[in-house]
Amino acid sequence: MSQILPEEVVESPGSRTPTDTHPQSQQLPFGQPPKAKGCRRLILGLQRISSSPSLAKMGRSTSSNYRSGEKGSMSCISFSAPGSTAQDSSYSNSYSAQTTPGFATAQSCGSGTPVPILQSSDDEHRIRIVTEPVNLSLISSAIGLPGELRLLHRENQLAATPEVAEEAGDYFSSRTPIRVKQRQKREDFDFWGELPHEIKISVLRFLQPKEIVKCSMVSRAWHKLCFDGQLWANVDTEGYYREIPSVSLVKIITAAGPFVRDLNLRGCEQMKERWGSDGKKMSEACKNLEYFSLEGCRIDQASVHFFLMRNPRLVHVNLSGLRVLTNHAMKILAKTCQQLEYLNVSWCQGIDTFGLHKVVEGCPRLKDLRTGEIRGFNNKDFLQAIFSRNMLERLIVSHCGDLDDESLTILLQGTDPEIDPLTSRALVPARKFRHLDFTQCNRLTDKGVQALAYHVPDLTGLQLSKCQALTDEALTSLLESTPQLTHLDLEELEGLSNATLINISKSPCAQYLQHLNISYCESLGDTGVLPVLKYCSQLHNLVCDNTRVSDLTLSEAAAQMRMRDRSTPSPLPVIGFRLIVFDCQNVTWTGVSEILSRNSEPKRSEIIQLKCFYGYQDTVKEHTKRVLRGDSTAARRLERKWADYMRAGEEAGAGGAGARRRRRRLREAALAHADEEDGGPRAGRRRARSGNCVIM
Numbered sequence: 001m002s003q004i005l006p007e008e009v010v011e012s013p014g015s016r017t018p019t020d021t022h023p024q025s026q027q028l029p030f031g032q033p034p035k036a037k038g039c040r041r042l043i044l045g046l047q048r049i050s051s052s053p054s055l056a057k058m059g060r061s062t063s064s065n066y067r068s069g070e071k072g073s074m075s076c077i078s079f080s081a082p083g084s085t086a087q088d089s090s091y092s093n094s095y096s097a098q099t100t101p102g103f104a105t106a107q108s109c110g111s112g113t114p115v116p117i118l119q120s121s122d123d124e125h126r127i128r129i130v131t132e133p134v135n136l137s138l139i140s141s142a143i144g145l146p147g148e149l150r151l152l153h154r155e156n157q158l159a160a161t162p163e164v165a166e167e168a169g170d171y172f173s174s175r176t177p178i179r180v181k182q183r184q185k186r187e188d189f190d191f192w193g194e195l196p197h198e199i200k201i202s203v204l205r206f207l208q209p210k211e212i213v214k215c216s217m218v219s220r221a222w223h224k225l226c227f228d229g230q231l232w233a234n235v236d237t238e239g240y241y242r243e244i245p246s247v248s249l250v251k252i253i254t255a256a257g258p259f260v261r262d263l264n265l266r267g268c269e270q271m272k273e274r275w276g277s278d279g280k281k282m283s284e285a286c287k288n289l290e291y292f293s294l295e296g297c298r299i300d301q302a303s304v305h306f307f308l309m310r311n312p313r314l315v316h317v318n319l320s321g322l323r324v325l326t327n328h329a330m331k332i333l334a335k336t337c338q339q340l341e342y343l344n345v346s347w348c349q350g351i352d353t354f355g356l357h358k359v360v361e362g363c364p365r366l367k368d369l370r371t372g373e374i375r376g377f378n379n380k381d382f383l384q385a386i387f388s389r390n391m392l393e394r395l396i397v398s399h400c401g402d403l404d405d406e407s408l409t410i411l412l413q414g415t416d417p418e419i420d421p422l423t424s425r426a427l428v429p430a431r432k433f434r435h436l437d438f439t440q441c442n443r444l445t446d447k448g449v450q451a452l453a454y455h456v457p458d459l460t461g462l463q464l465s466k467c468q469a470l471t472d473e474a475l476t477s478l479l480e481s482t483p484q485l486t487h488l489d490l491e492e493l494e495g496l497s498n499a500t501l502i503n504i505s506k507s508p509c510a511q512y513l514q515h516l517n518i519s520y521c522e523s524l525g526d527t528g529v530l531p532v533l534k535y536c537s538q539l540h541n542l543v544c545d546n547t548r549v550s551d552l553t554l555s556e557a558a559a560q561m562r563m564r565d566r567s568t569p570s571p572l573p574v575i576g577f578r579l580i581v582f583d584c585q586n587v588t589w590t591g592v593s594e595i596l597s598r599n600s601e602p603k604r605s606e607i608i609q610l611k612c613f614y615g616y617q618d619t620v621k622e623h624t625k626r627v628l629r630g631d632s633t634a635a636r637r638l639e640r641k642w643a644d645y646m647r648a649g650e651e652a653g654a655g656g657a658g659a660r661r662r663r664r665r666l667r668e669a670a671l672a673h674a675d676e677e678d679g680g681p682r683a684g685r686r687r688a689r690s691g692n693c694v695i696m
Contacts, residue, residue, distance in 0.1 A: 197225075200225060201225075201228060201230050201231060204225070204226065204231055205231060208240075209232075209235075209237075209240060209244075210240045210243060210244065212226050212231060213226070213244060213248050213252075216248075227251055227252060227255040227256070228255070228256075229255055229256035229257065229258060229259035229260075230256075230259060231256070232252050232255070232256030232259060232260060233256070233259050233260060233261055233262070234260075234261065234262045235252060235253065235256065235260055235262065235263050235264065235265075236262060236264040237249065237264060237265055237266070237267075237268055238264055238266050238267070241265070241266065241267050241268045241270075242267075245270065246268075246270045246271050246273070246274045249265075249268065249270075249271065249274075250271075250274055250278050250282065253282045253285065253286060254278075254281060254282060254285050255285075257282070257284075257285025257286045257287070258285070258286075258287065258288060259288075260286050260288065260289060261288060261289065261290050261291065262289075262290065262291040263286060263289055263291070263292050263293070264291070264293040265293065265294055265297050266293050266294070266295045266296055266297070266318075267295070267296045267297070268297055269296075269297070269298050271297065271298070271299070272298040272299075275298075275299050275300050275303045276300060279299070279300065279302065279303030279306060280302075280303070280306055282303075283303060283306035283307045283310050284306075284310065286307070286310070286311065287310050287311060288311070288313060289307070289311040289313065289314055290313055290314060290315050290316065291314075291315065291316040292307065292311065292314055292316065292317050292318070293316075293317075293318035294318065294319055294322060295318050295319070295320045295321055295322075295344075296320075296321050297322070299322065299324070300324065301324045301325065301326070301329070304319070304322065304324070304325060304329055305328075305329060305332055308329065308332045308333050308336055308337065309332055309336055311336075311337070312336050312337060312338070312339075313337075313339060314336075314337040314339070314340060315339055315340060315341050315342065316341065316342040317333065317337070317340060317342065317343050317344070318342075318344045319343075319344065319345050319348060320344045320345065320346045320347055320348070320370070320372075321346070321347045321348070322348055323348065323349055323350065324350070325345070325348045325350050325351055326350040326351065326355070327350070327351060327352065327354055327355030327358075328355075329351075329355075330345075330351060330355030330356060330358055330359050331355065331358055333359055333362075333363075334358040334359045334361065334362030334363060335362060337363065338362070338363065338364070338365075339363075339365055340359075340363040340365065340366055341365050341366060341367050341368065342366075342367070342368040343359060343363075343366065343368070343369055343370070344370040345370070345371060345374065346370050346371060346372030346373060346374070346396070346398075347372060347373055348374070351374060352374060352375045352376040353374065353375070353376035353377060353379040353382040354376065354379070354382070356369070356371060356374070356382060357379070357381060357382040357385055360382070360385045360386055360389060361385055361389075364389070364391065365391070366389075366391060366392065367391060367392060367393045367394065368392075368393065368394040369392055369394070369395055369396070370394075370396040371395075371396065371397060371400070372396055372397070372398045372399055372400075373398070373399040373400065374397075374400060375400075375402060376402060377397060377400045377402040377403040377407055378402045378403070378404065378406075378407050380407075380410055380415065383407055383410040383411045384410060384414060384415055386411060387410065387411060387412070387413075387414045388414075390429065390431060390432055391432065392432065392433065393432055393433060393434045393435070394433070394434060394435040394436075395433060395435075395436055395437070396435075396437040397436075397437065397438055397441065398437050398438070398439035398440060398441075398463070399439065399440045399441075400441055401441070401442065401443065402443075403438065403441045403443060403444065404443040404444065404448065405443075405444060405445055405447045405448030405451070406448075408438075408444065408448040408449075408451055408452075409448065409451045412428075412431060412451050412452060412455045412456070413426040413428050413451065413455065414426075414428055425454055426455075428455070430455060430456070430457050430458075431455050431456050432458065433456045433458070433459060434458050434459060434460050434461070435459075435460060435461035435462075435487075436452075436456070436459065436461070436462055436463070437461075437463040438463060438464055438467065439463050439464075439465045439466060439467075439489075440465065440466040440467070441467055442466075442467065442468060442469070444464075444467050444469065444470070445469045445470070445474075446469070446470060446471055446473045446474040449464065449467075449470060449474040449475070449478060450473075450474060450477055450478065452478050453477040453478045453480070453481045454477075454481045456481075456482065457481065457482070457483070457484075458484060459482045459484065459485060460484050460485060460486045460487065461485075461486065461487040461488075462478075462482075462485065462487070462488055462489070463487075463489040464489065464490060464493065465489050465490065465491035465492060465493075465517070466491065466492045466493075467493065468492070468493070468494065468495075469495070470493050470495055470496070471495040471496065472495070472496060472497055472499050472500045472503075475500055475503065476503060479503055479504060479507040479509065480507060480508070482508075482509055483508035483509055483512070484509065484512060485507075485509035485512065485513060486509075486512050486513060486514045486515065486538075487514065487515040488504070488513065488515070488516050488517070489515075489517045490516075490517060490518050490521065491517050491518070491519045491520060491521075491543075492519070492520040492521070493521055494520075494521065494522065494523065496518070496521050496523060496524065497523050497524070497528075498523070498524055498525065498527040498528030499528070500528070501518070501524060501527075501528030501529060501531065501532050502527075502528055502531055504516070504532060504536070505531035505532050505534070505535040505536065506531075506535075510535050510536050511535075511536070511537060511538060512538060513536045513538060513539055514538050514539060514540050514541065515539075515540065515541040516532065516536075516539065516541070516542055516543070517541075517543040518543065518544060518547060519543050519544065519545035519546060519547070519580075520545060520546045520547075521547055522546065522547065522548065523548075524544075524547045524548065524549075525547065525548030525549055525550070525586075526548070526549055526550055526552045526553055529542075529544065529547075529549050529553050529556075530552065530553065530556050533553070533556045533557055533560050534556070534560065537564065539577070540576065540577055540578065541577075541578045542557075542577075542578070542579050542580070543580045544579070544580060544581050544584060545580060545581070545582045545583055545584070546582070546583045546584065547581075547584060548584070548586060549581060549584050549586065549587065550584075550586035550587060550591070551586070551587060551588055551590055551591030551594070552591075553581070553587075553591075554579070554581070554587065554591035554592065554594055554595055554610075555591060555594050557577065557579055557595070557608060558594050558595055558597075558598040558608065561576065561577055561598060561606065561607075561608055562598060562601075564576070564606070565604050565605055565606045570605045571630070572628065572629070572630050573599075573604055573605055573606060573607045573627060573628065573630075574605065574606060574607070574628075575606070575607060575608075575609045575628075576605075576606025576607065576608070577606065577607075577608045577609070578608075578609045578611075579595075579608055579609070579610050579611070580610075580611045581610070581611070581612050582611060582612065582613070583613075584612075584613075587612060587613065589616060589643075589646045592610065592612055592616050592620065593639065593642075593643055593646075595608050595610050595620075596620065596623050596635075596639045596642075597639065599623065599624065599627050599635070600623070600627055600632050600635040600636045600639060601632075602632060607624070607627055607628070609624060610624075618677065619638065619642050619673075619677060622638060622677050623635050623638055623639060623642075626638065637676060638673075638676050638677065641669070641672050641673045641676045642673050642676075642677075644669045644672070644673070645666075645669040645670055645672070645673040647669075648665050648666040648668075648669040648670075649666055649669075651665070651666070652665070652666040
């Protein structure tokens with residue numbers, strides 16, 4: 001945009017004519033042009049809008065080419081097409097805007113409009129009026145920007161500057177090629193041999209121990225790698241002890257000795273001949289053991305002593321069933337293993353409570369003591385030591401004939417405790433026992449079990465199976481004082497009645513009870529079991545072998561599971577309740593059918609696993625298998641055909657007319673049920689079956 005400087009005369013590109021100068025107040029003789037129409041009318045309207053002085057009062061930003069404080073400037077923008085005449089344009093109101101002091105508004109004019117030159121009052125701005133028409137052929141239809149303001153392409157801008165052109169041309173035009181190093185292919189490349197040793201160990205950790213032993217026979221290098229100690233930090237032979245040879249087992253223990261933390265040699269009878277020659281060597285190699293199990297092994301006494309003396313970090317020790325052990329091993333254990341927390345010496349005939357007394361005093365962290373069939377549980381010094389320590393949480397004294405009421409009282413209350421005169425209870429700190437097992441302690445009576453009341457508030461598991469002398473009075477006060485009881489085993493307690501089960505359903509532990517075993521309690525029936533099913537909402541296992549329960553118990557179990565199973569249905573159901581009713585004479589196929597019908601209902605997330613009379617068990621097992629895999633249609637079909645078969649059997653046994661027809665119907669129902677239980681007939685044909693084998 002060019003500016004008009006003072007004392008400058010603007011000439012028209014056409015014919016040059018002299019101009020007259022007029023003062024600012026002089027009125028210009030404008031004529032009235034004809035009224036425009038159509039597109040030209042729209043263009044003229046745009047001219048008037050752009051030339052309006054009111055635009056200066058609006059808040060738009062000032063043009064970048066305008067500088068306040070300098071002399072006015074003028075720009076001419078043409079909206080007319082080439083070839084238009086002077087009579088086709090008007091000045092509108094731009095004249096008054098041009099004479100406004102301080103700034104000048106651009107005047108819009110047509111290409112053929114005469115341009116008046118106005119003289120301001122201060123004679124600084126001189127404007128020449130062009131009176132003759134302008135030759136439009138000499139003017140371009142578009143006015144370009146000056147060259148210094150025109151935007152150039154990046155390459156043109158760089159080329160316009162000589163100093164940068166050479167350097168930029170070298171940088172942008174020349175491309176440096178990327179050199180890819182050609183790796184030579186090695187014909188003798190050994191992928192496994194080139195791997196680092198740590199990666200090889202990580203790969204072999206994905207294999208099972210049996211597979212690692214087989215890989216050791218590939219070569220010497222593989223043999224050395226497979227018996228690396230880093231692979232054998234956990235040596236648990238319980239899953240493959242019958243298949244691994246003793247030579248390989250000795251190599252594993254010897255090579256991985258410093259790395260082994262868990263050594264489980266349960267049932268490794270093939271090591272019998274190796275303990276005498278290699279027992280000391282293996283014990284010297286394994287000095288960092290924390291979990292050690294020799295249950296059922298045929299091992300000599302010296303090897304066990306070596307292992308116990310060389311592993312002071314032992315936390316878990318299982319020596320169950322080792323007949324060669326004596327109290328001397330317990331003395332070594334008490335002197336060496338101060339961090340011991342678990343000890344199992346059940347069925348060790350050479351150990352008694354005199355050796356266990358040293359363990360209790362020498363191992364202050366002992367929490368789990370399992371002493372099944374250990375002699376001497378009437379030793380008052382040993383029982384007083386357990387009472388004084390008060391650290392045991394689990395005590396298993398099953399099949400101990402020496403445990404009587406007095407011994408159990410000392411174990412729980414100590415010797416000569418202070419008695420509360422109001423409640424007649426011993427004033428002693430509560431015991432920390434959480435699980436007690438007194439299975440088949442025949443010398444226990446109601447008095448000894450009542451000593452447990454109010455002294456074991458944290459008790460969660462109690463086993464009193466086969467204690468024949470117990471009655472309902474033994475559990476009355478105990479159930480009231482054990483609110484966290486979850487497992488209760490009362491198998492073969494013939495003195496119990498339904499009153500005990502009713503007390504269980506009303507006790508504080510009813511909402512936490514998960515497992516209840518009342519097998520062979522022949523006096524128990526539906527009267528006691530139904531309240532247990534109704535109020536023990538967390539019950540998951542109920543064992544009722546050889547009791548008087550009937551189909552009512554099965555129907556109530558199905559109803560309670562239907563009420564309990566109100567959560568969001570899962571894609572495949574899971575077992576939520578286990579019910580065992582073996583040898584229950586009052587349970588018929590009707591009650592079993594009720595359980596099957598509930599299991600095959602749609603949109604259920606938990607089902608009942610039922611174990612019943614052996615004649616029904618095959619059908620129940622097949623039905624449960626189909627429900628667990630999500631095939632409810634096949635399960636209902638099996639249930640329907642089994643019910644038809646059972647009804648036909650009942651009808652065939654009835655007397656009267658039509659017996660032959662009922663027997664034929666029974667045979668057909670039996671064949672249909674057998675086909676469905678085996679997976680259904682193939683292509684509509686039944687599988688051939690041989691008849692009963694009759695000998696002589």
